[in-house]
Amino acid sequence: MGKILDISKWQPTVNYKALATECDLAILRVQDGSRVIDQIYTKHATGCENNNIPYGVYAFCRFTSVEDAKVEARDFYKRAHVDGHKPLFFVADVEVKTMSNMRAGTNAFIAELRRLGAEKVGIYVAHHLHDSFNLDYSKSDFKWIPRYAADGKSIIEPKFTCDLHQWTEKGKIAGINGPVDLNRLTGTKSLKWFIQGHTLTVSKPSTSKVKRYTVTADLLNIRKSPSNDGKVLGQLKKGQTVQVVSINKDGWAKVKSNETFVYVYAKYLVFK
Template structure:
């Protein structure tokens, strides 16, 4: 009797363990999809979508001010906050329409300023030629890349269609990876992530969505797992000129308490000294006596 009861308990425990492992394995296996999303996916149920997604790539904007089809993605913050809340790592992308090198520089600065601080990597979506880009596509891509590299040490990824890469002979070897679209077959150009369909399905989205699969799994994984740590200015000279690369606030104290104002990205700043918070975090004291973050993800030397 005791032996039978013991065997029953062992059997029941084994079933419970197998059940738990199966659920865990199924849940893990479900997180295999890679989707890019924008306002065109409407209101995404991120609780459901997160159960399918290995990662996602979220649009920030389309074009630059002055372009006839310029728009800031109305769901960029909702989607970024939803993905972050539900534990889905994400990057963000910039649909560009370059007309000049100056346009590419301004495009990169605005894109970075509008991006979410939790983005693990940034993508240049280079699939549409601006009116003045003929013969200069590579020059403008290089200007975007160079500008972004001064703003962040997070991975930078190049996106385009296979046909665009061929026609314009694009070189994106400086980027930390590539994401290439071809809905017929695996791209015949260098690619780490392959966007293979625009009519995929995903839990939490009622319509169709772009889906991608990895070609170089190791490279793609690094985009969202090897996120560099924040770096800070540890010294400045009195009168040194700085530039805000994101919208930031000014405060009365080095603990960033007592907000006294805000600054828009690209604002010029004059530093007075470096200060430390009560926890030892570096801050910049400005010439007017107020304090701002010393995080190089938010300010840069001019």
């Protein structure tokens, strides 16, 4: 399994093609309260879309009342969809106490997102505030908690159950220079649950005309059938090219090999 990261304006320079070789899911910041828009968001969203990286979005919450929470949620939802972007899920990032009843504010934020059409909504809550904020986690679809080890390499388990654990702020990943936040799945929800609805943006070549694609992964399995359960027949190396006949709705590329056809996962191919 690849890496799950979250990024914002603090990562202004990203090689998205390289990122796609290691990243299974990105979570992008849209805003810090209603007043501060993350100016890099649309760049990150476009980069993910053009390189088949599934992504969700988060907003750092600054609401000071229930009504203010609704306003922030509306701004978040609208900004997340600017330029036609379609994130897979939305997260309320609750890390600072901005009103006496954080539970009421967070509930209002989530309810407003759902009213606007958000199907999957999560809560990111600071580990040390998990209990004192007394949030109603049943209102969300998943919980995301940060807890780091000082060395940035070890994993310290959260004290509370969660679906995503942000385990380091000193992670490394292809395509980004410098440290990044990395996350891991810790609940019952699979990666498939988080990325359900993701649509490949690679242009599908006509079945009547073979096109050449280049491998971006270090090693890419060649399978007999278009499935992770398909028998592995061999591997392609980074930089090798293949003749792609078609790409199906599940992201498997049908590749011409001599006089037969085999399959590779199209996420790790780029059209040249």
